[in-house]
Amino acid sequence: xxxxxxxxxxxxxxxxxxxxxxxxxxxxxxxxxxxxxxxxxxxxxxxxxxxxxxxxxxxxxxxxxxxxxxxxxxxxxxxxxxxxxxxxxxxxxxxxxxxxxxxxxxxxxxxxxxxxxxxxxxxxxxxxxxxxxxxxxxxxxxxxxx
Numbered sequence: 001x002x003x004x005x006x007x008x009x010x011x012x013x014x015x016x017x018x019x020x021x022x023x024x025x026x027x028x029x030x031x032x033x034x035x036x037x038x039x040x041x042x043x044x045x046x047x048x049x050x051x052x053x054x055x056x057x058x059x060x061x062x063x064x065x066x067x068x069x070x071x072x073x074x075x076x077x078x079x080x081x082x083x084x085x086x087x088x089x090x091x092x093x094x095x096x097x098x099x100x101x102x103x104x105x106x107x108x109x110x111x112x113x114x115x116x117x118x119x120x121x122x123x124x125x126x127x128x129x130x131x132x133x134x135x136x137x138x139x140x141x142x143x144x145x146x
Contacts, residue, residue: 002142004071005064011140012064017130020057021123024095027051028116031108044108048099051116055095062088068139077137084129091122 005012027050034043062085069085072078098115102108108116133139 001138001140003064003068003140005067006140009142011068013061013068014134014140016057016061016064020054020061021127023050023054023057024123025120027054028120031113031116034108044102047108047116048102051095051102052099055092055099058088058092058095062092072139074137077133077139080129080133080137081139084126084133087122087126087129091119091126094119094122 002009003011003013007015027047030043030047030050034040034047037043065085065088069078069081072081094115098112098119101112101115134141
């Protein structure tokens, strides 16, 4: 089923979401590297800025995602989409708190690290639900004969 938020038949949400997910996962990787690094401040700084970029990208990807959700007619698919969106909203809220905690300090241990781990786990669950919508329910898939 085609989505209204598309360019040339390609869903915008799917095009945009890879950037914030990649940045947010890389932010956690940088945090983990900083725990063993001789230069933890540099890695914590990289983690912070990739998190900010991922946060902004997630907000940008959410707009076409919401447009797509509002266009869904099938109840089962819409239920999955609402769960997908809800998990993403929680993850984005965790990242907002995480960014706020890190903004005043270079420290990325303790609560900020825990927030990153939980948020990446939420992204994994949400991504699985997004894939389920595409691969099992055909959301964003334009099936044309021939």
